[in-house]
Each structure stands twice: as structure tokens, then as C-alpha cells.
Amino acid sequence: xxxxxxxxxxxxxxxxxxxxxxxxxxxxxxxxxxxxxEEGLSEEEAVNEIGxxxxxxxxxxxxxxxxxxxxxxxxxxxxxxxxxxxxIVLGFPVWFSLLAAAGAVLLSLYIVLWVLVLVxxxxxxxxWVCAVALLVAGVGLLISxxxxxxxxxxxxxxxxxxxxxxxxxxxIAACKGAVKLTxxxxxGVKNLFVGKERTK
Amino acid sequence: MDIQLKRGLxxxxxxxxxxxxxxxxxxxxxxxxxxxxxxxxxxxxxxKRLEAASMLTVRTAEHDGRLRKYYHITDAxxxxxxxxxxxxxxxxxxxxxxxxxxxxxx
Numbered sequence: 207x208x209x210x211x212x213x214x215x216x217x218x219x220x221x222x223x224x225x226x227x228x229x230x231x232x233x234x235x236x237x238x239x240x241x242x243x244e245e246g247l248s249e250e251e252a253v254n255e256i257g258x259x260x261x262x263x264x265x266x267x268x269x270x271x272x273x274x275x276x277x278x279x280x281x282x283x284x285x286x287x288x289x290x291x292x293x294i295v296l297g298f299p300v301w302f303s304l305l306a307a308a309g310a311v312l313l314s315l316y317i318v319l320w321v322l323v324l325v326x327x328x329x330x331x332x333x334w335v336c337a338v339a340l341l342v343a344g345v346g347l348l349i350s351x352x353x354x355x356x357x358x359x360x361x362x363x364x365x366x367x368x369x370x371x372x373x374x375x376x377x378i379a380a381c382k383g384a385v386k387l388t389x390x391x392x393x394g395v396k397n398l399f400v401g402k403e404r405t406k
Numbered sequence: 407m408d409i410q411l412k413r414g415l416x417x418x419x420x421x422x423x424x425x426x427x428x429x430x431x432x433x434x435x436x437x438x439x440x441x442x443x444x445x446x447x448x449x450x451x452x453x454k455r456l457e458a459a460s461m462l463t464v465r466t467a468e469h470d471g472r473l474r475k476y477y478h479i480t481d482a483x484x485x486x487x488x489x490x491x492x493x494x495x496x497x498x499x500x501x502x503x504x505x506x507x508x509x510x511x512x
Contacts, residue, residue, distance in 0.1 A: 231450070234431065237474055238446050244470065256446055265447040273461035 209239045212253045215388070219263035222400040223270060224278045231266065265361065267396050275399045295334045322382045326377045333370035416442065417492045421461060421483050426466075426477040442503050453477060461486055 220228045242252035340363035347356030423434045456462045461483035466473050
């Protein structure tokens with residue numbers, strides 16, 4: 207890939223970011239390529255060293271705050287005409303409820319994810335509490351002469367304690383998974399706004 | 407490595423790369439290569455952050471018929487480097503405390 211191809215692919219990929227940001231990135235990467243060529247690399251080698259356009263775009267998107275991307279999306283590039291303003295005002299019940307619904311769906315996805323994790327932890331805690339309670343009950347039953355029931359309670363206590371240890375690792379893994387998924391969702395949302403033209 | 411710690415270290419590395427003379431993007435990456443691998447996007451983010459914190463300034467100059475950006479360290483940048491050096495003394499003494507007596511167990 208040659209320098210101009212790389213830079214124009216990068217520009218396409220970054221569409222949706224503020225124009226100023228894109229220009230700055232293009233200048234930056236252009237300079238990086240030129241400096242490598244000056245060092246004696248061929249144009250293709252210089253571009254290869256920078257990495258693929260997709261990798262560069264993904265990293266930039268991950269680093270740019272969502273508010274900046276959305277802010278750019280809703281910013282109008284020209285003055286709005288009167289009828290456009292009227293339409294926006296009249297259409298408020300429609301677009302606002304759609305927007306609110308989209309936001310609510312995202313929020314509920316997020317909440318469901320964390321509630322699942324929370325539930326796992328709750329089960330974990332219940333296991334422990336039951337294990338301790340059964341242990342106490344088992345000892346009490348043994349002392350009062352109810353040997354079979356006491357042994358049964360002690361066995362159940364040990365079983366629950368064992369299970370809860372396993373579950374503990376499960377809980378940790380679920381937490382980590384949820385954090386990863388949250389990050390993925392954020393990047394997914396950002397990708398909705400950036401570089402859309404490239405995929406079409 | 408802890409991400410916050412690494413971020414702080416990279417900032418200091420970039421400042422150190424321009425502390426004696428103004429430098430440009432590719433040269434910074436090359437100069438740091440023996441110590442840290444820095445990708446273009448990472449460097450870009452660090453330079454932006456340092457510029458926003460007024461630890462460096464940017465000027466564009468002509469080089470070989472094209473434009474190149476040069477980065478210049480400010481007094482605040484020099485102060486940050488001094489700060490880092492004194493912080494590091496603390497960290498080294500903590501490190502020595504943490505690894506004290508390890509040799510006996512081996």
C-alpha cells in the first residue's frame with residue numbers, strides 16, 4: 207500500500223470524528239511515513255511499519271471519548287433553515303421517544319449484565335451462610351444425641367462450602383467477563399458513528 | 407504492568423526524549439525503542455496529553471521541502487522530570503523493602 211492510499215483509507219475510516227481531529231491524525235501519520243522513507247525504507251515498507259488501517263482506526267476510536275464522537279455527529283455543519291427547526295420541534299414526540307427508547311435499551315442491557323453478576327455473588331453468599339448455619343445446626347444436633355440428622359447436616363455443610371469455593375472462581379470470572387463485555391459494547395456503540403461509509 | 411503506572415512512565419519517557427533538544431515524532435519513537443516499544447497512535451495520545459498539560463509545545467518547521475512538527479519541552483515538563491526522579495527514589499526504596507531477604511529463601 208502506498209502512502210496516499212493509506213492516508214485516504216485512514217480518512218475514510220475516521221469519518222464521523224471531528225474534522226480537526228482527522229486532519230491532525232492524517233498529518234501525523236503522513237509525517238511518520240515520510241520520515242521512514244527518508245531513513246531509506248521504500249514507501250511500501252514505510253506504510254507497512256505503521257500497521258494496518260483497521261488496527262490504527264480501532265485504536266483511535268477506542269481512545270476517543272464517546273461524547274466527542276456523538277457531539278460531532280449531532281453538530282450541524284450549516285445554519286438550520288426555519289422549516290427544519292419547526293420540523294424538529296414538531297417531531298419532538300417522535301424522535302425524542304425513539305432516542306429515549308434506544309438509550310433505555312442500552313441501559314437495560316448494561317443493567318441486566320451486572321445484575322447477572324450480582325445474582326451469582328448473592329448465590330455465593332447464600333451458600334456460605336447456609337454452610338455455616340448447617341455446621342452450627344449439625345454440631346447442635348450431635349450434642350443433643352440426634353446423630354443421623356446431625357451427620358446429615360454436617361455433610362450438607364461441607365458440600366455447600368465446597369460448592370461455594372468453586373462458585374467463587376466462577377463469580378470472579380463473571381465479573382471480569384462483564385467488564386470486558388462492557389468495554390466491547392462501548393467500542394461497538396462508537397463504531398456505529400465512526401467510519402460508517404467504509405463498510406457500505 | 408498496571409495501566410496507570412505505565413501511562414505515567416510513558417509520559418516521562420517522551421519528556422525525557424525531548425529534554426535536551428527539540429525532537430519529532432519518528433525520532434522520539436526511534437530514541438525510545440531500546441527502552442519501550444511505542445506505537446504511533448500511543449505516541450500521538452501522549453503528545454496530545456502532554457501538550458494539554460503545557461509540558462511541551464509544538465512548532466511546525468520546514469524540513470526537506472515538507473513540514474514536520476517539532477516538540478519542545480517547557481519548564482513544567484522539566485519540573486515533571488525532576489518530580490519523577492524524586493518519586494522514583496521512593497519507589498526504589500519500596501522495591502528494596504519488598505524484595506528484602508528474598509535471596510535467603512532461594
